Amino acid sequence: MPTADGRRRLALIATKGTLDWAYPPFILASAAGAMDWDVGVFFTFYGLPLLKKDLNPEVTPVGNPAMPMKMPFGSEKFQNINWPIPKVLSHNIPGFDSMATGLMKKMFKNKGVATIEELREICVETDVRLIACQMTMDVFGFSKEEFIDETEIAGAAAFLEYAADADVTLFV
Protein backbone atom coordinates (compact mmCIF):
# COMPACT_ATOMS: atom_id res chain seq x y z
CA MET A 1 0.00 0.00 0.00
CA PRO A 2 1.52 3.35 -0.97
CA THR A 3 1.70 6.22 1.50
CA ALA A 4 -1.30 8.53 1.69
CA ASP A 5 0.38 11.33 -0.25
CA GLY A 6 1.95 9.00 -2.82
CA ARG A 7 5.51 9.62 -1.69
CA ARG A 8 8.05 6.85 -1.37
CA ARG A 9 8.74 5.78 2.18
CA LEU A 10 11.94 4.71 3.96
CA ALA A 11 11.74 3.05 7.36
CA LEU A 12 15.04 2.54 9.16
CA ILE A 13 15.95 0.92 12.44
CA ALA A 14 19.10 2.34 14.02
CA THR A 15 20.52 0.07 16.71
CA LYS A 16 24.12 1.23 17.02
CA GLY A 17 25.36 4.46 18.51
CA THR A 18 29.06 4.52 17.71
CA LEU A 19 30.50 7.18 15.41
CA ASP A 20 31.03 4.75 12.53
CA TRP A 21 27.60 3.13 12.78
CA ALA A 22 25.82 6.44 13.29
CA TYR A 23 26.61 7.35 9.70
CA PRO A 24 24.59 4.81 7.67
CA PRO A 25 21.15 5.65 9.11
CA PHE A 26 21.72 9.41 9.08
CA ILE A 27 23.18 9.39 5.56
CA LEU A 28 20.35 7.27 4.19
CA ALA A 29 17.69 9.24 6.04
CA SER A 30 19.03 12.64 4.96
CA ALA A 31 19.48 11.47 1.36
CA ALA A 32 15.92 10.13 1.27
CA GLY A 33 14.70 13.33 2.89
CA ALA A 34 16.50 15.30 0.18
CA MET A 35 14.57 13.25 -2.38
CA ASP A 36 11.28 14.24 -0.72
CA TRP A 37 10.67 10.73 0.57
CA ASP A 38 8.66 10.13 3.70
CA VAL A 39 11.30 8.91 6.18
CA GLY A 40 11.16 7.48 9.67
CA VAL A 41 14.04 6.19 11.78
CA PHE A 42 13.35 4.04 14.81
CA PHE A 43 16.16 4.39 17.34
CA THR A 44 16.44 1.43 19.65
CA PHE A 45 19.01 -0.11 21.98
CA TYR A 46 22.43 1.48 21.41
CA GLY A 47 21.04 3.70 18.68
CA LEU A 48 19.10 5.73 21.25
CA PRO A 49 21.99 8.01 22.29
CA LEU A 50 22.04 9.35 18.72
CA LEU A 51 18.93 11.33 19.67
CA LYS A 52 20.56 13.03 22.64
CA LYS A 53 20.84 16.81 22.58
CA ASP A 54 24.45 16.43 23.58
CA LEU A 55 25.66 14.19 20.79
CA ASN A 56 29.10 12.68 21.23
CA PRO A 57 29.46 9.30 19.53
CA GLU A 58 32.81 7.55 19.70
CA VAL A 59 34.34 4.70 17.79
CA THR A 60 36.32 1.74 19.08
CA PRO A 61 38.66 -0.58 17.19
CA VAL A 62 37.74 -3.30 19.72
CA GLY A 63 35.53 -5.82 18.00
CA ASN A 64 35.97 -3.97 14.70
CA PRO A 65 38.63 -6.15 13.08
CA ALA A 66 38.06 -4.68 9.61
CA MET A 67 38.38 -1.05 10.74
CA PRO A 68 41.26 0.56 8.84
CA MET A 69 43.75 2.46 10.99
CA LYS A 70 44.79 5.39 8.86
CA MET A 71 46.26 8.78 9.61
CA PRO A 72 44.36 11.91 8.52
CA PHE A 73 47.52 13.94 7.90
CA GLY A 74 50.79 13.75 5.98
CA SER A 75 51.28 12.92 2.30
CA GLU A 76 48.65 11.01 0.36
CA LYS A 77 50.90 7.94 0.42
CA PHE A 78 51.26 8.20 4.19
CA GLN A 79 47.51 8.64 4.62
CA ASN A 80 46.87 5.48 2.64
CA ILE A 81 48.95 3.30 4.95
CA ASN A 82 46.79 0.90 6.93
CA TRP A 83 48.69 0.68 10.20
CA PRO A 84 49.05 -2.88 11.48
CA ILE A 85 48.35 -2.06 15.11
CA PRO A 86 48.34 -5.26 17.21
CA LYS A 87 45.03 -5.93 18.96
CA VAL A 88 46.88 -6.31 22.25
CA LEU A 89 47.72 -2.61 21.97
CA SER A 90 44.51 -1.21 20.50
CA HIS A 91 42.42 -3.14 23.02
CA ASN A 92 44.42 -2.25 26.09
CA ILE A 93 46.01 1.18 25.83
CA PRO A 94 43.94 3.68 27.85
CA GLY A 95 42.66 6.45 25.61
CA PHE A 96 43.02 4.45 22.41
CA ASP A 97 39.31 4.83 21.62
CA SER A 98 39.46 8.59 22.08
CA MET A 99 42.43 8.71 19.74
CA ALA A 100 40.69 6.51 17.16
CA THR A 101 37.58 8.73 17.44
CA GLY A 102 39.64 11.88 16.93
CA LEU A 103 41.43 10.40 13.93
CA MET A 104 38.19 9.24 12.33
CA LYS A 105 36.52 12.65 12.81
CA LYS A 106 39.55 14.37 11.31
CA MET A 107 39.68 11.97 8.38
CA PHE A 108 35.97 12.46 7.65
CA LYS A 109 36.35 16.23 7.86
CA ASN A 110 39.35 16.23 5.53
CA LYS A 111 37.48 14.14 2.97
CA GLY A 112 34.39 16.36 3.02
CA VAL A 113 32.03 14.10 4.97
CA ALA A 114 29.40 15.92 7.02
CA THR A 115 29.39 15.47 10.79
CA ILE A 116 26.73 13.39 12.51
CA GLU A 117 25.34 16.61 14.00
CA GLU A 118 25.00 18.15 10.53
CA LEU A 119 23.33 15.06 9.08
CA ARG A 120 20.91 14.88 11.99
CA GLU A 121 20.08 18.57 11.49
CA ILE A 122 19.37 17.87 7.81
CA CYS A 123 17.05 15.06 8.88
CA VAL A 124 15.17 17.51 11.09
CA GLU A 125 14.98 20.07 8.26
CA THR A 126 13.63 17.49 5.81
CA ASP A 127 10.98 16.31 8.27
CA VAL A 128 12.49 12.90 8.88
CA ARG A 129 10.59 11.30 11.76
CA LEU A 130 13.00 10.49 14.57
CA ILE A 131 11.38 7.88 16.75
CA ALA A 132 12.76 6.70 20.10
CA CYS A 133 11.93 3.22 21.31
CA GLN A 134 9.96 3.56 24.55
CA MET A 135 10.97 0.15 25.83
CA THR A 136 14.71 0.76 25.49
CA MET A 137 14.32 4.22 27.01
CA ASP A 138 12.84 2.62 30.12
CA VAL A 139 15.43 -0.16 30.22
CA PHE A 140 18.43 2.16 29.91
CA GLY A 141 16.91 5.03 31.83
CA PHE A 142 16.64 7.68 29.14
CA SER A 143 14.15 10.52 29.52
CA LYS A 144 12.52 12.43 26.66
CA GLU A 145 14.16 15.63 27.94
CA GLU A 146 17.58 14.25 27.02
CA PHE A 147 16.59 13.96 23.37
CA ILE A 148 16.20 16.68 20.76
CA ASP A 149 12.75 18.27 20.66
CA GLU A 150 11.81 16.63 17.35
CA THR A 151 11.97 13.16 18.92
CA GLU A 152 8.79 11.08 18.86
CA ILE A 153 8.30 8.18 21.24
CA ALA A 154 6.77 4.92 20.10
CA GLY A 155 6.88 1.17 20.39
CA ALA A 156 7.39 -1.77 18.06
CA ALA A 157 3.78 -2.00 16.90
CA ALA A 158 3.62 1.66 15.91
CA PHE A 159 6.88 1.39 13.99
CA LEU A 160 5.84 -1.82 12.26
CA GLU A 161 2.60 -0.24 11.12
CA TYR A 162 4.62 2.64 9.65
CA ALA A 163 7.17 0.25 8.10
CA ALA A 164 4.43 -1.91 6.58
CA ASP A 165 3.72 0.87 4.09
CA ALA A 166 7.39 1.52 3.34
CA ASP A 167 9.11 0.94 0.01
CA VAL A 168 12.48 0.43 1.71
CA THR A 169 13.09 -0.92 5.19
CA LEU A 170 16.56 -1.42 6.62
CA PHE A 171 17.96 -2.53 9.94
CA VAL A 172 21.25 -0.86 10.84
Added chain:
Amino acid sequence: MSDLKIDKTLDCKGMLCPMPIVKTRKAMKGMEVGELLEMFSTDPGAMPDMNAWARQTKHELLEAQELEERLFRFVVKKTH
Protein backbone atom coordinates in the same frame (compact mmCIF):
# COMPACT_ATOMS: atom_id res chain seq x y z
CA MET B 1 29.47 24.40 -21.30
CA SER B 2 26.16 25.25 -22.84
CA ASP B 3 24.47 28.60 -23.29
CA LEU B 4 21.59 27.89 -20.91
CA LYS B 5 20.51 30.82 -18.81
CA ILE B 6 21.56 29.88 -15.29
CA ASP B 7 19.59 31.47 -12.44
CA LYS B 8 21.65 30.21 -9.55
CA THR B 9 25.00 28.50 -9.08
CA LEU B 10 25.82 26.14 -6.23
CA ASP B 11 29.32 25.05 -5.31
CA CYS B 12 29.46 21.56 -3.76
CA LYS B 13 33.12 21.00 -4.47
CA GLY B 14 34.90 19.06 -1.74
CA MET B 15 31.68 17.60 -0.34
CA LEU B 16 30.87 13.91 -0.23
CA CYS B 17 27.59 11.98 -0.18
CA PRO B 18 24.89 12.93 0.65
CA MET B 19 25.76 16.64 0.78
CA PRO B 20 25.58 17.45 -2.97
CA ILE B 21 21.94 16.34 -3.23
CA VAL B 22 21.10 17.81 0.17
CA LYS B 23 22.51 21.20 -0.83
CA THR B 24 20.85 20.95 -4.24
CA ARG B 25 17.47 20.35 -2.63
CA LYS B 26 17.99 23.29 -0.29
CA ALA B 27 19.03 25.60 -3.13
CA MET B 28 15.99 24.59 -5.19
CA LYS B 29 13.66 25.46 -2.33
CA GLY B 30 14.44 29.13 -2.75
CA MET B 31 13.92 29.16 -6.51
CA GLU B 32 10.95 29.69 -8.81
CA VAL B 33 9.47 26.98 -11.01
CA GLY B 34 11.22 26.99 -14.38
CA GLU B 35 14.47 28.41 -13.06
CA LEU B 36 17.79 26.66 -13.63
CA LEU B 37 20.26 25.67 -10.96
CA GLU B 38 23.86 24.94 -11.85
CA MET B 39 25.80 22.74 -9.41
CA PHE B 40 29.48 21.85 -9.32
CA SER B 41 30.74 18.77 -7.50
CA THR B 42 34.00 16.88 -7.11
CA ASP B 43 32.26 13.77 -5.81
CA PRO B 44 32.27 10.97 -8.41
CA GLY B 45 29.19 9.59 -6.64
CA ALA B 46 27.31 12.77 -7.55
CA MET B 47 26.83 11.57 -11.14
CA PRO B 48 24.63 8.55 -10.30
CA ASP B 49 23.19 10.36 -7.26
CA MET B 50 22.06 13.47 -9.14
CA ASN B 51 20.44 11.31 -11.81
CA ALA B 52 18.58 9.37 -9.11
CA TRP B 53 17.70 12.53 -7.21
CA ALA B 54 16.21 14.13 -10.31
CA ARG B 55 14.18 10.99 -11.13
CA GLN B 56 12.90 10.78 -7.57
CA THR B 57 12.05 14.45 -7.11
CA LYS B 58 10.81 14.85 -10.71
CA HIS B 59 12.97 17.87 -11.29
CA GLU B 60 14.59 17.92 -14.72
CA LEU B 61 18.30 17.20 -15.02
CA LEU B 62 19.16 19.10 -18.18
CA GLU B 63 22.91 18.59 -18.12
CA ALA B 64 25.28 16.24 -16.33
CA GLN B 65 28.85 16.54 -17.47
CA GLU B 66 32.31 15.54 -16.28
CA LEU B 67 34.29 18.69 -17.07
CA GLU B 68 37.59 17.15 -16.03
CA GLU B 69 38.73 14.33 -13.78
CA ARG B 70 36.68 14.58 -10.56
CA LEU B 71 34.89 17.75 -11.55
CA PHE B 72 31.23 17.50 -12.46
CA ARG B 73 28.67 20.06 -13.56
CA PHE B 74 24.93 19.63 -13.37
CA VAL B 75 22.07 21.83 -14.49
CA VAL B 76 18.68 21.17 -12.95
CA LYS B 77 15.38 22.79 -13.88
CA LYS B 78 12.91 23.29 -11.11
CA THR B 79 9.67 21.76 -12.33
CA HIS B 80 7.37 22.09 -9.33
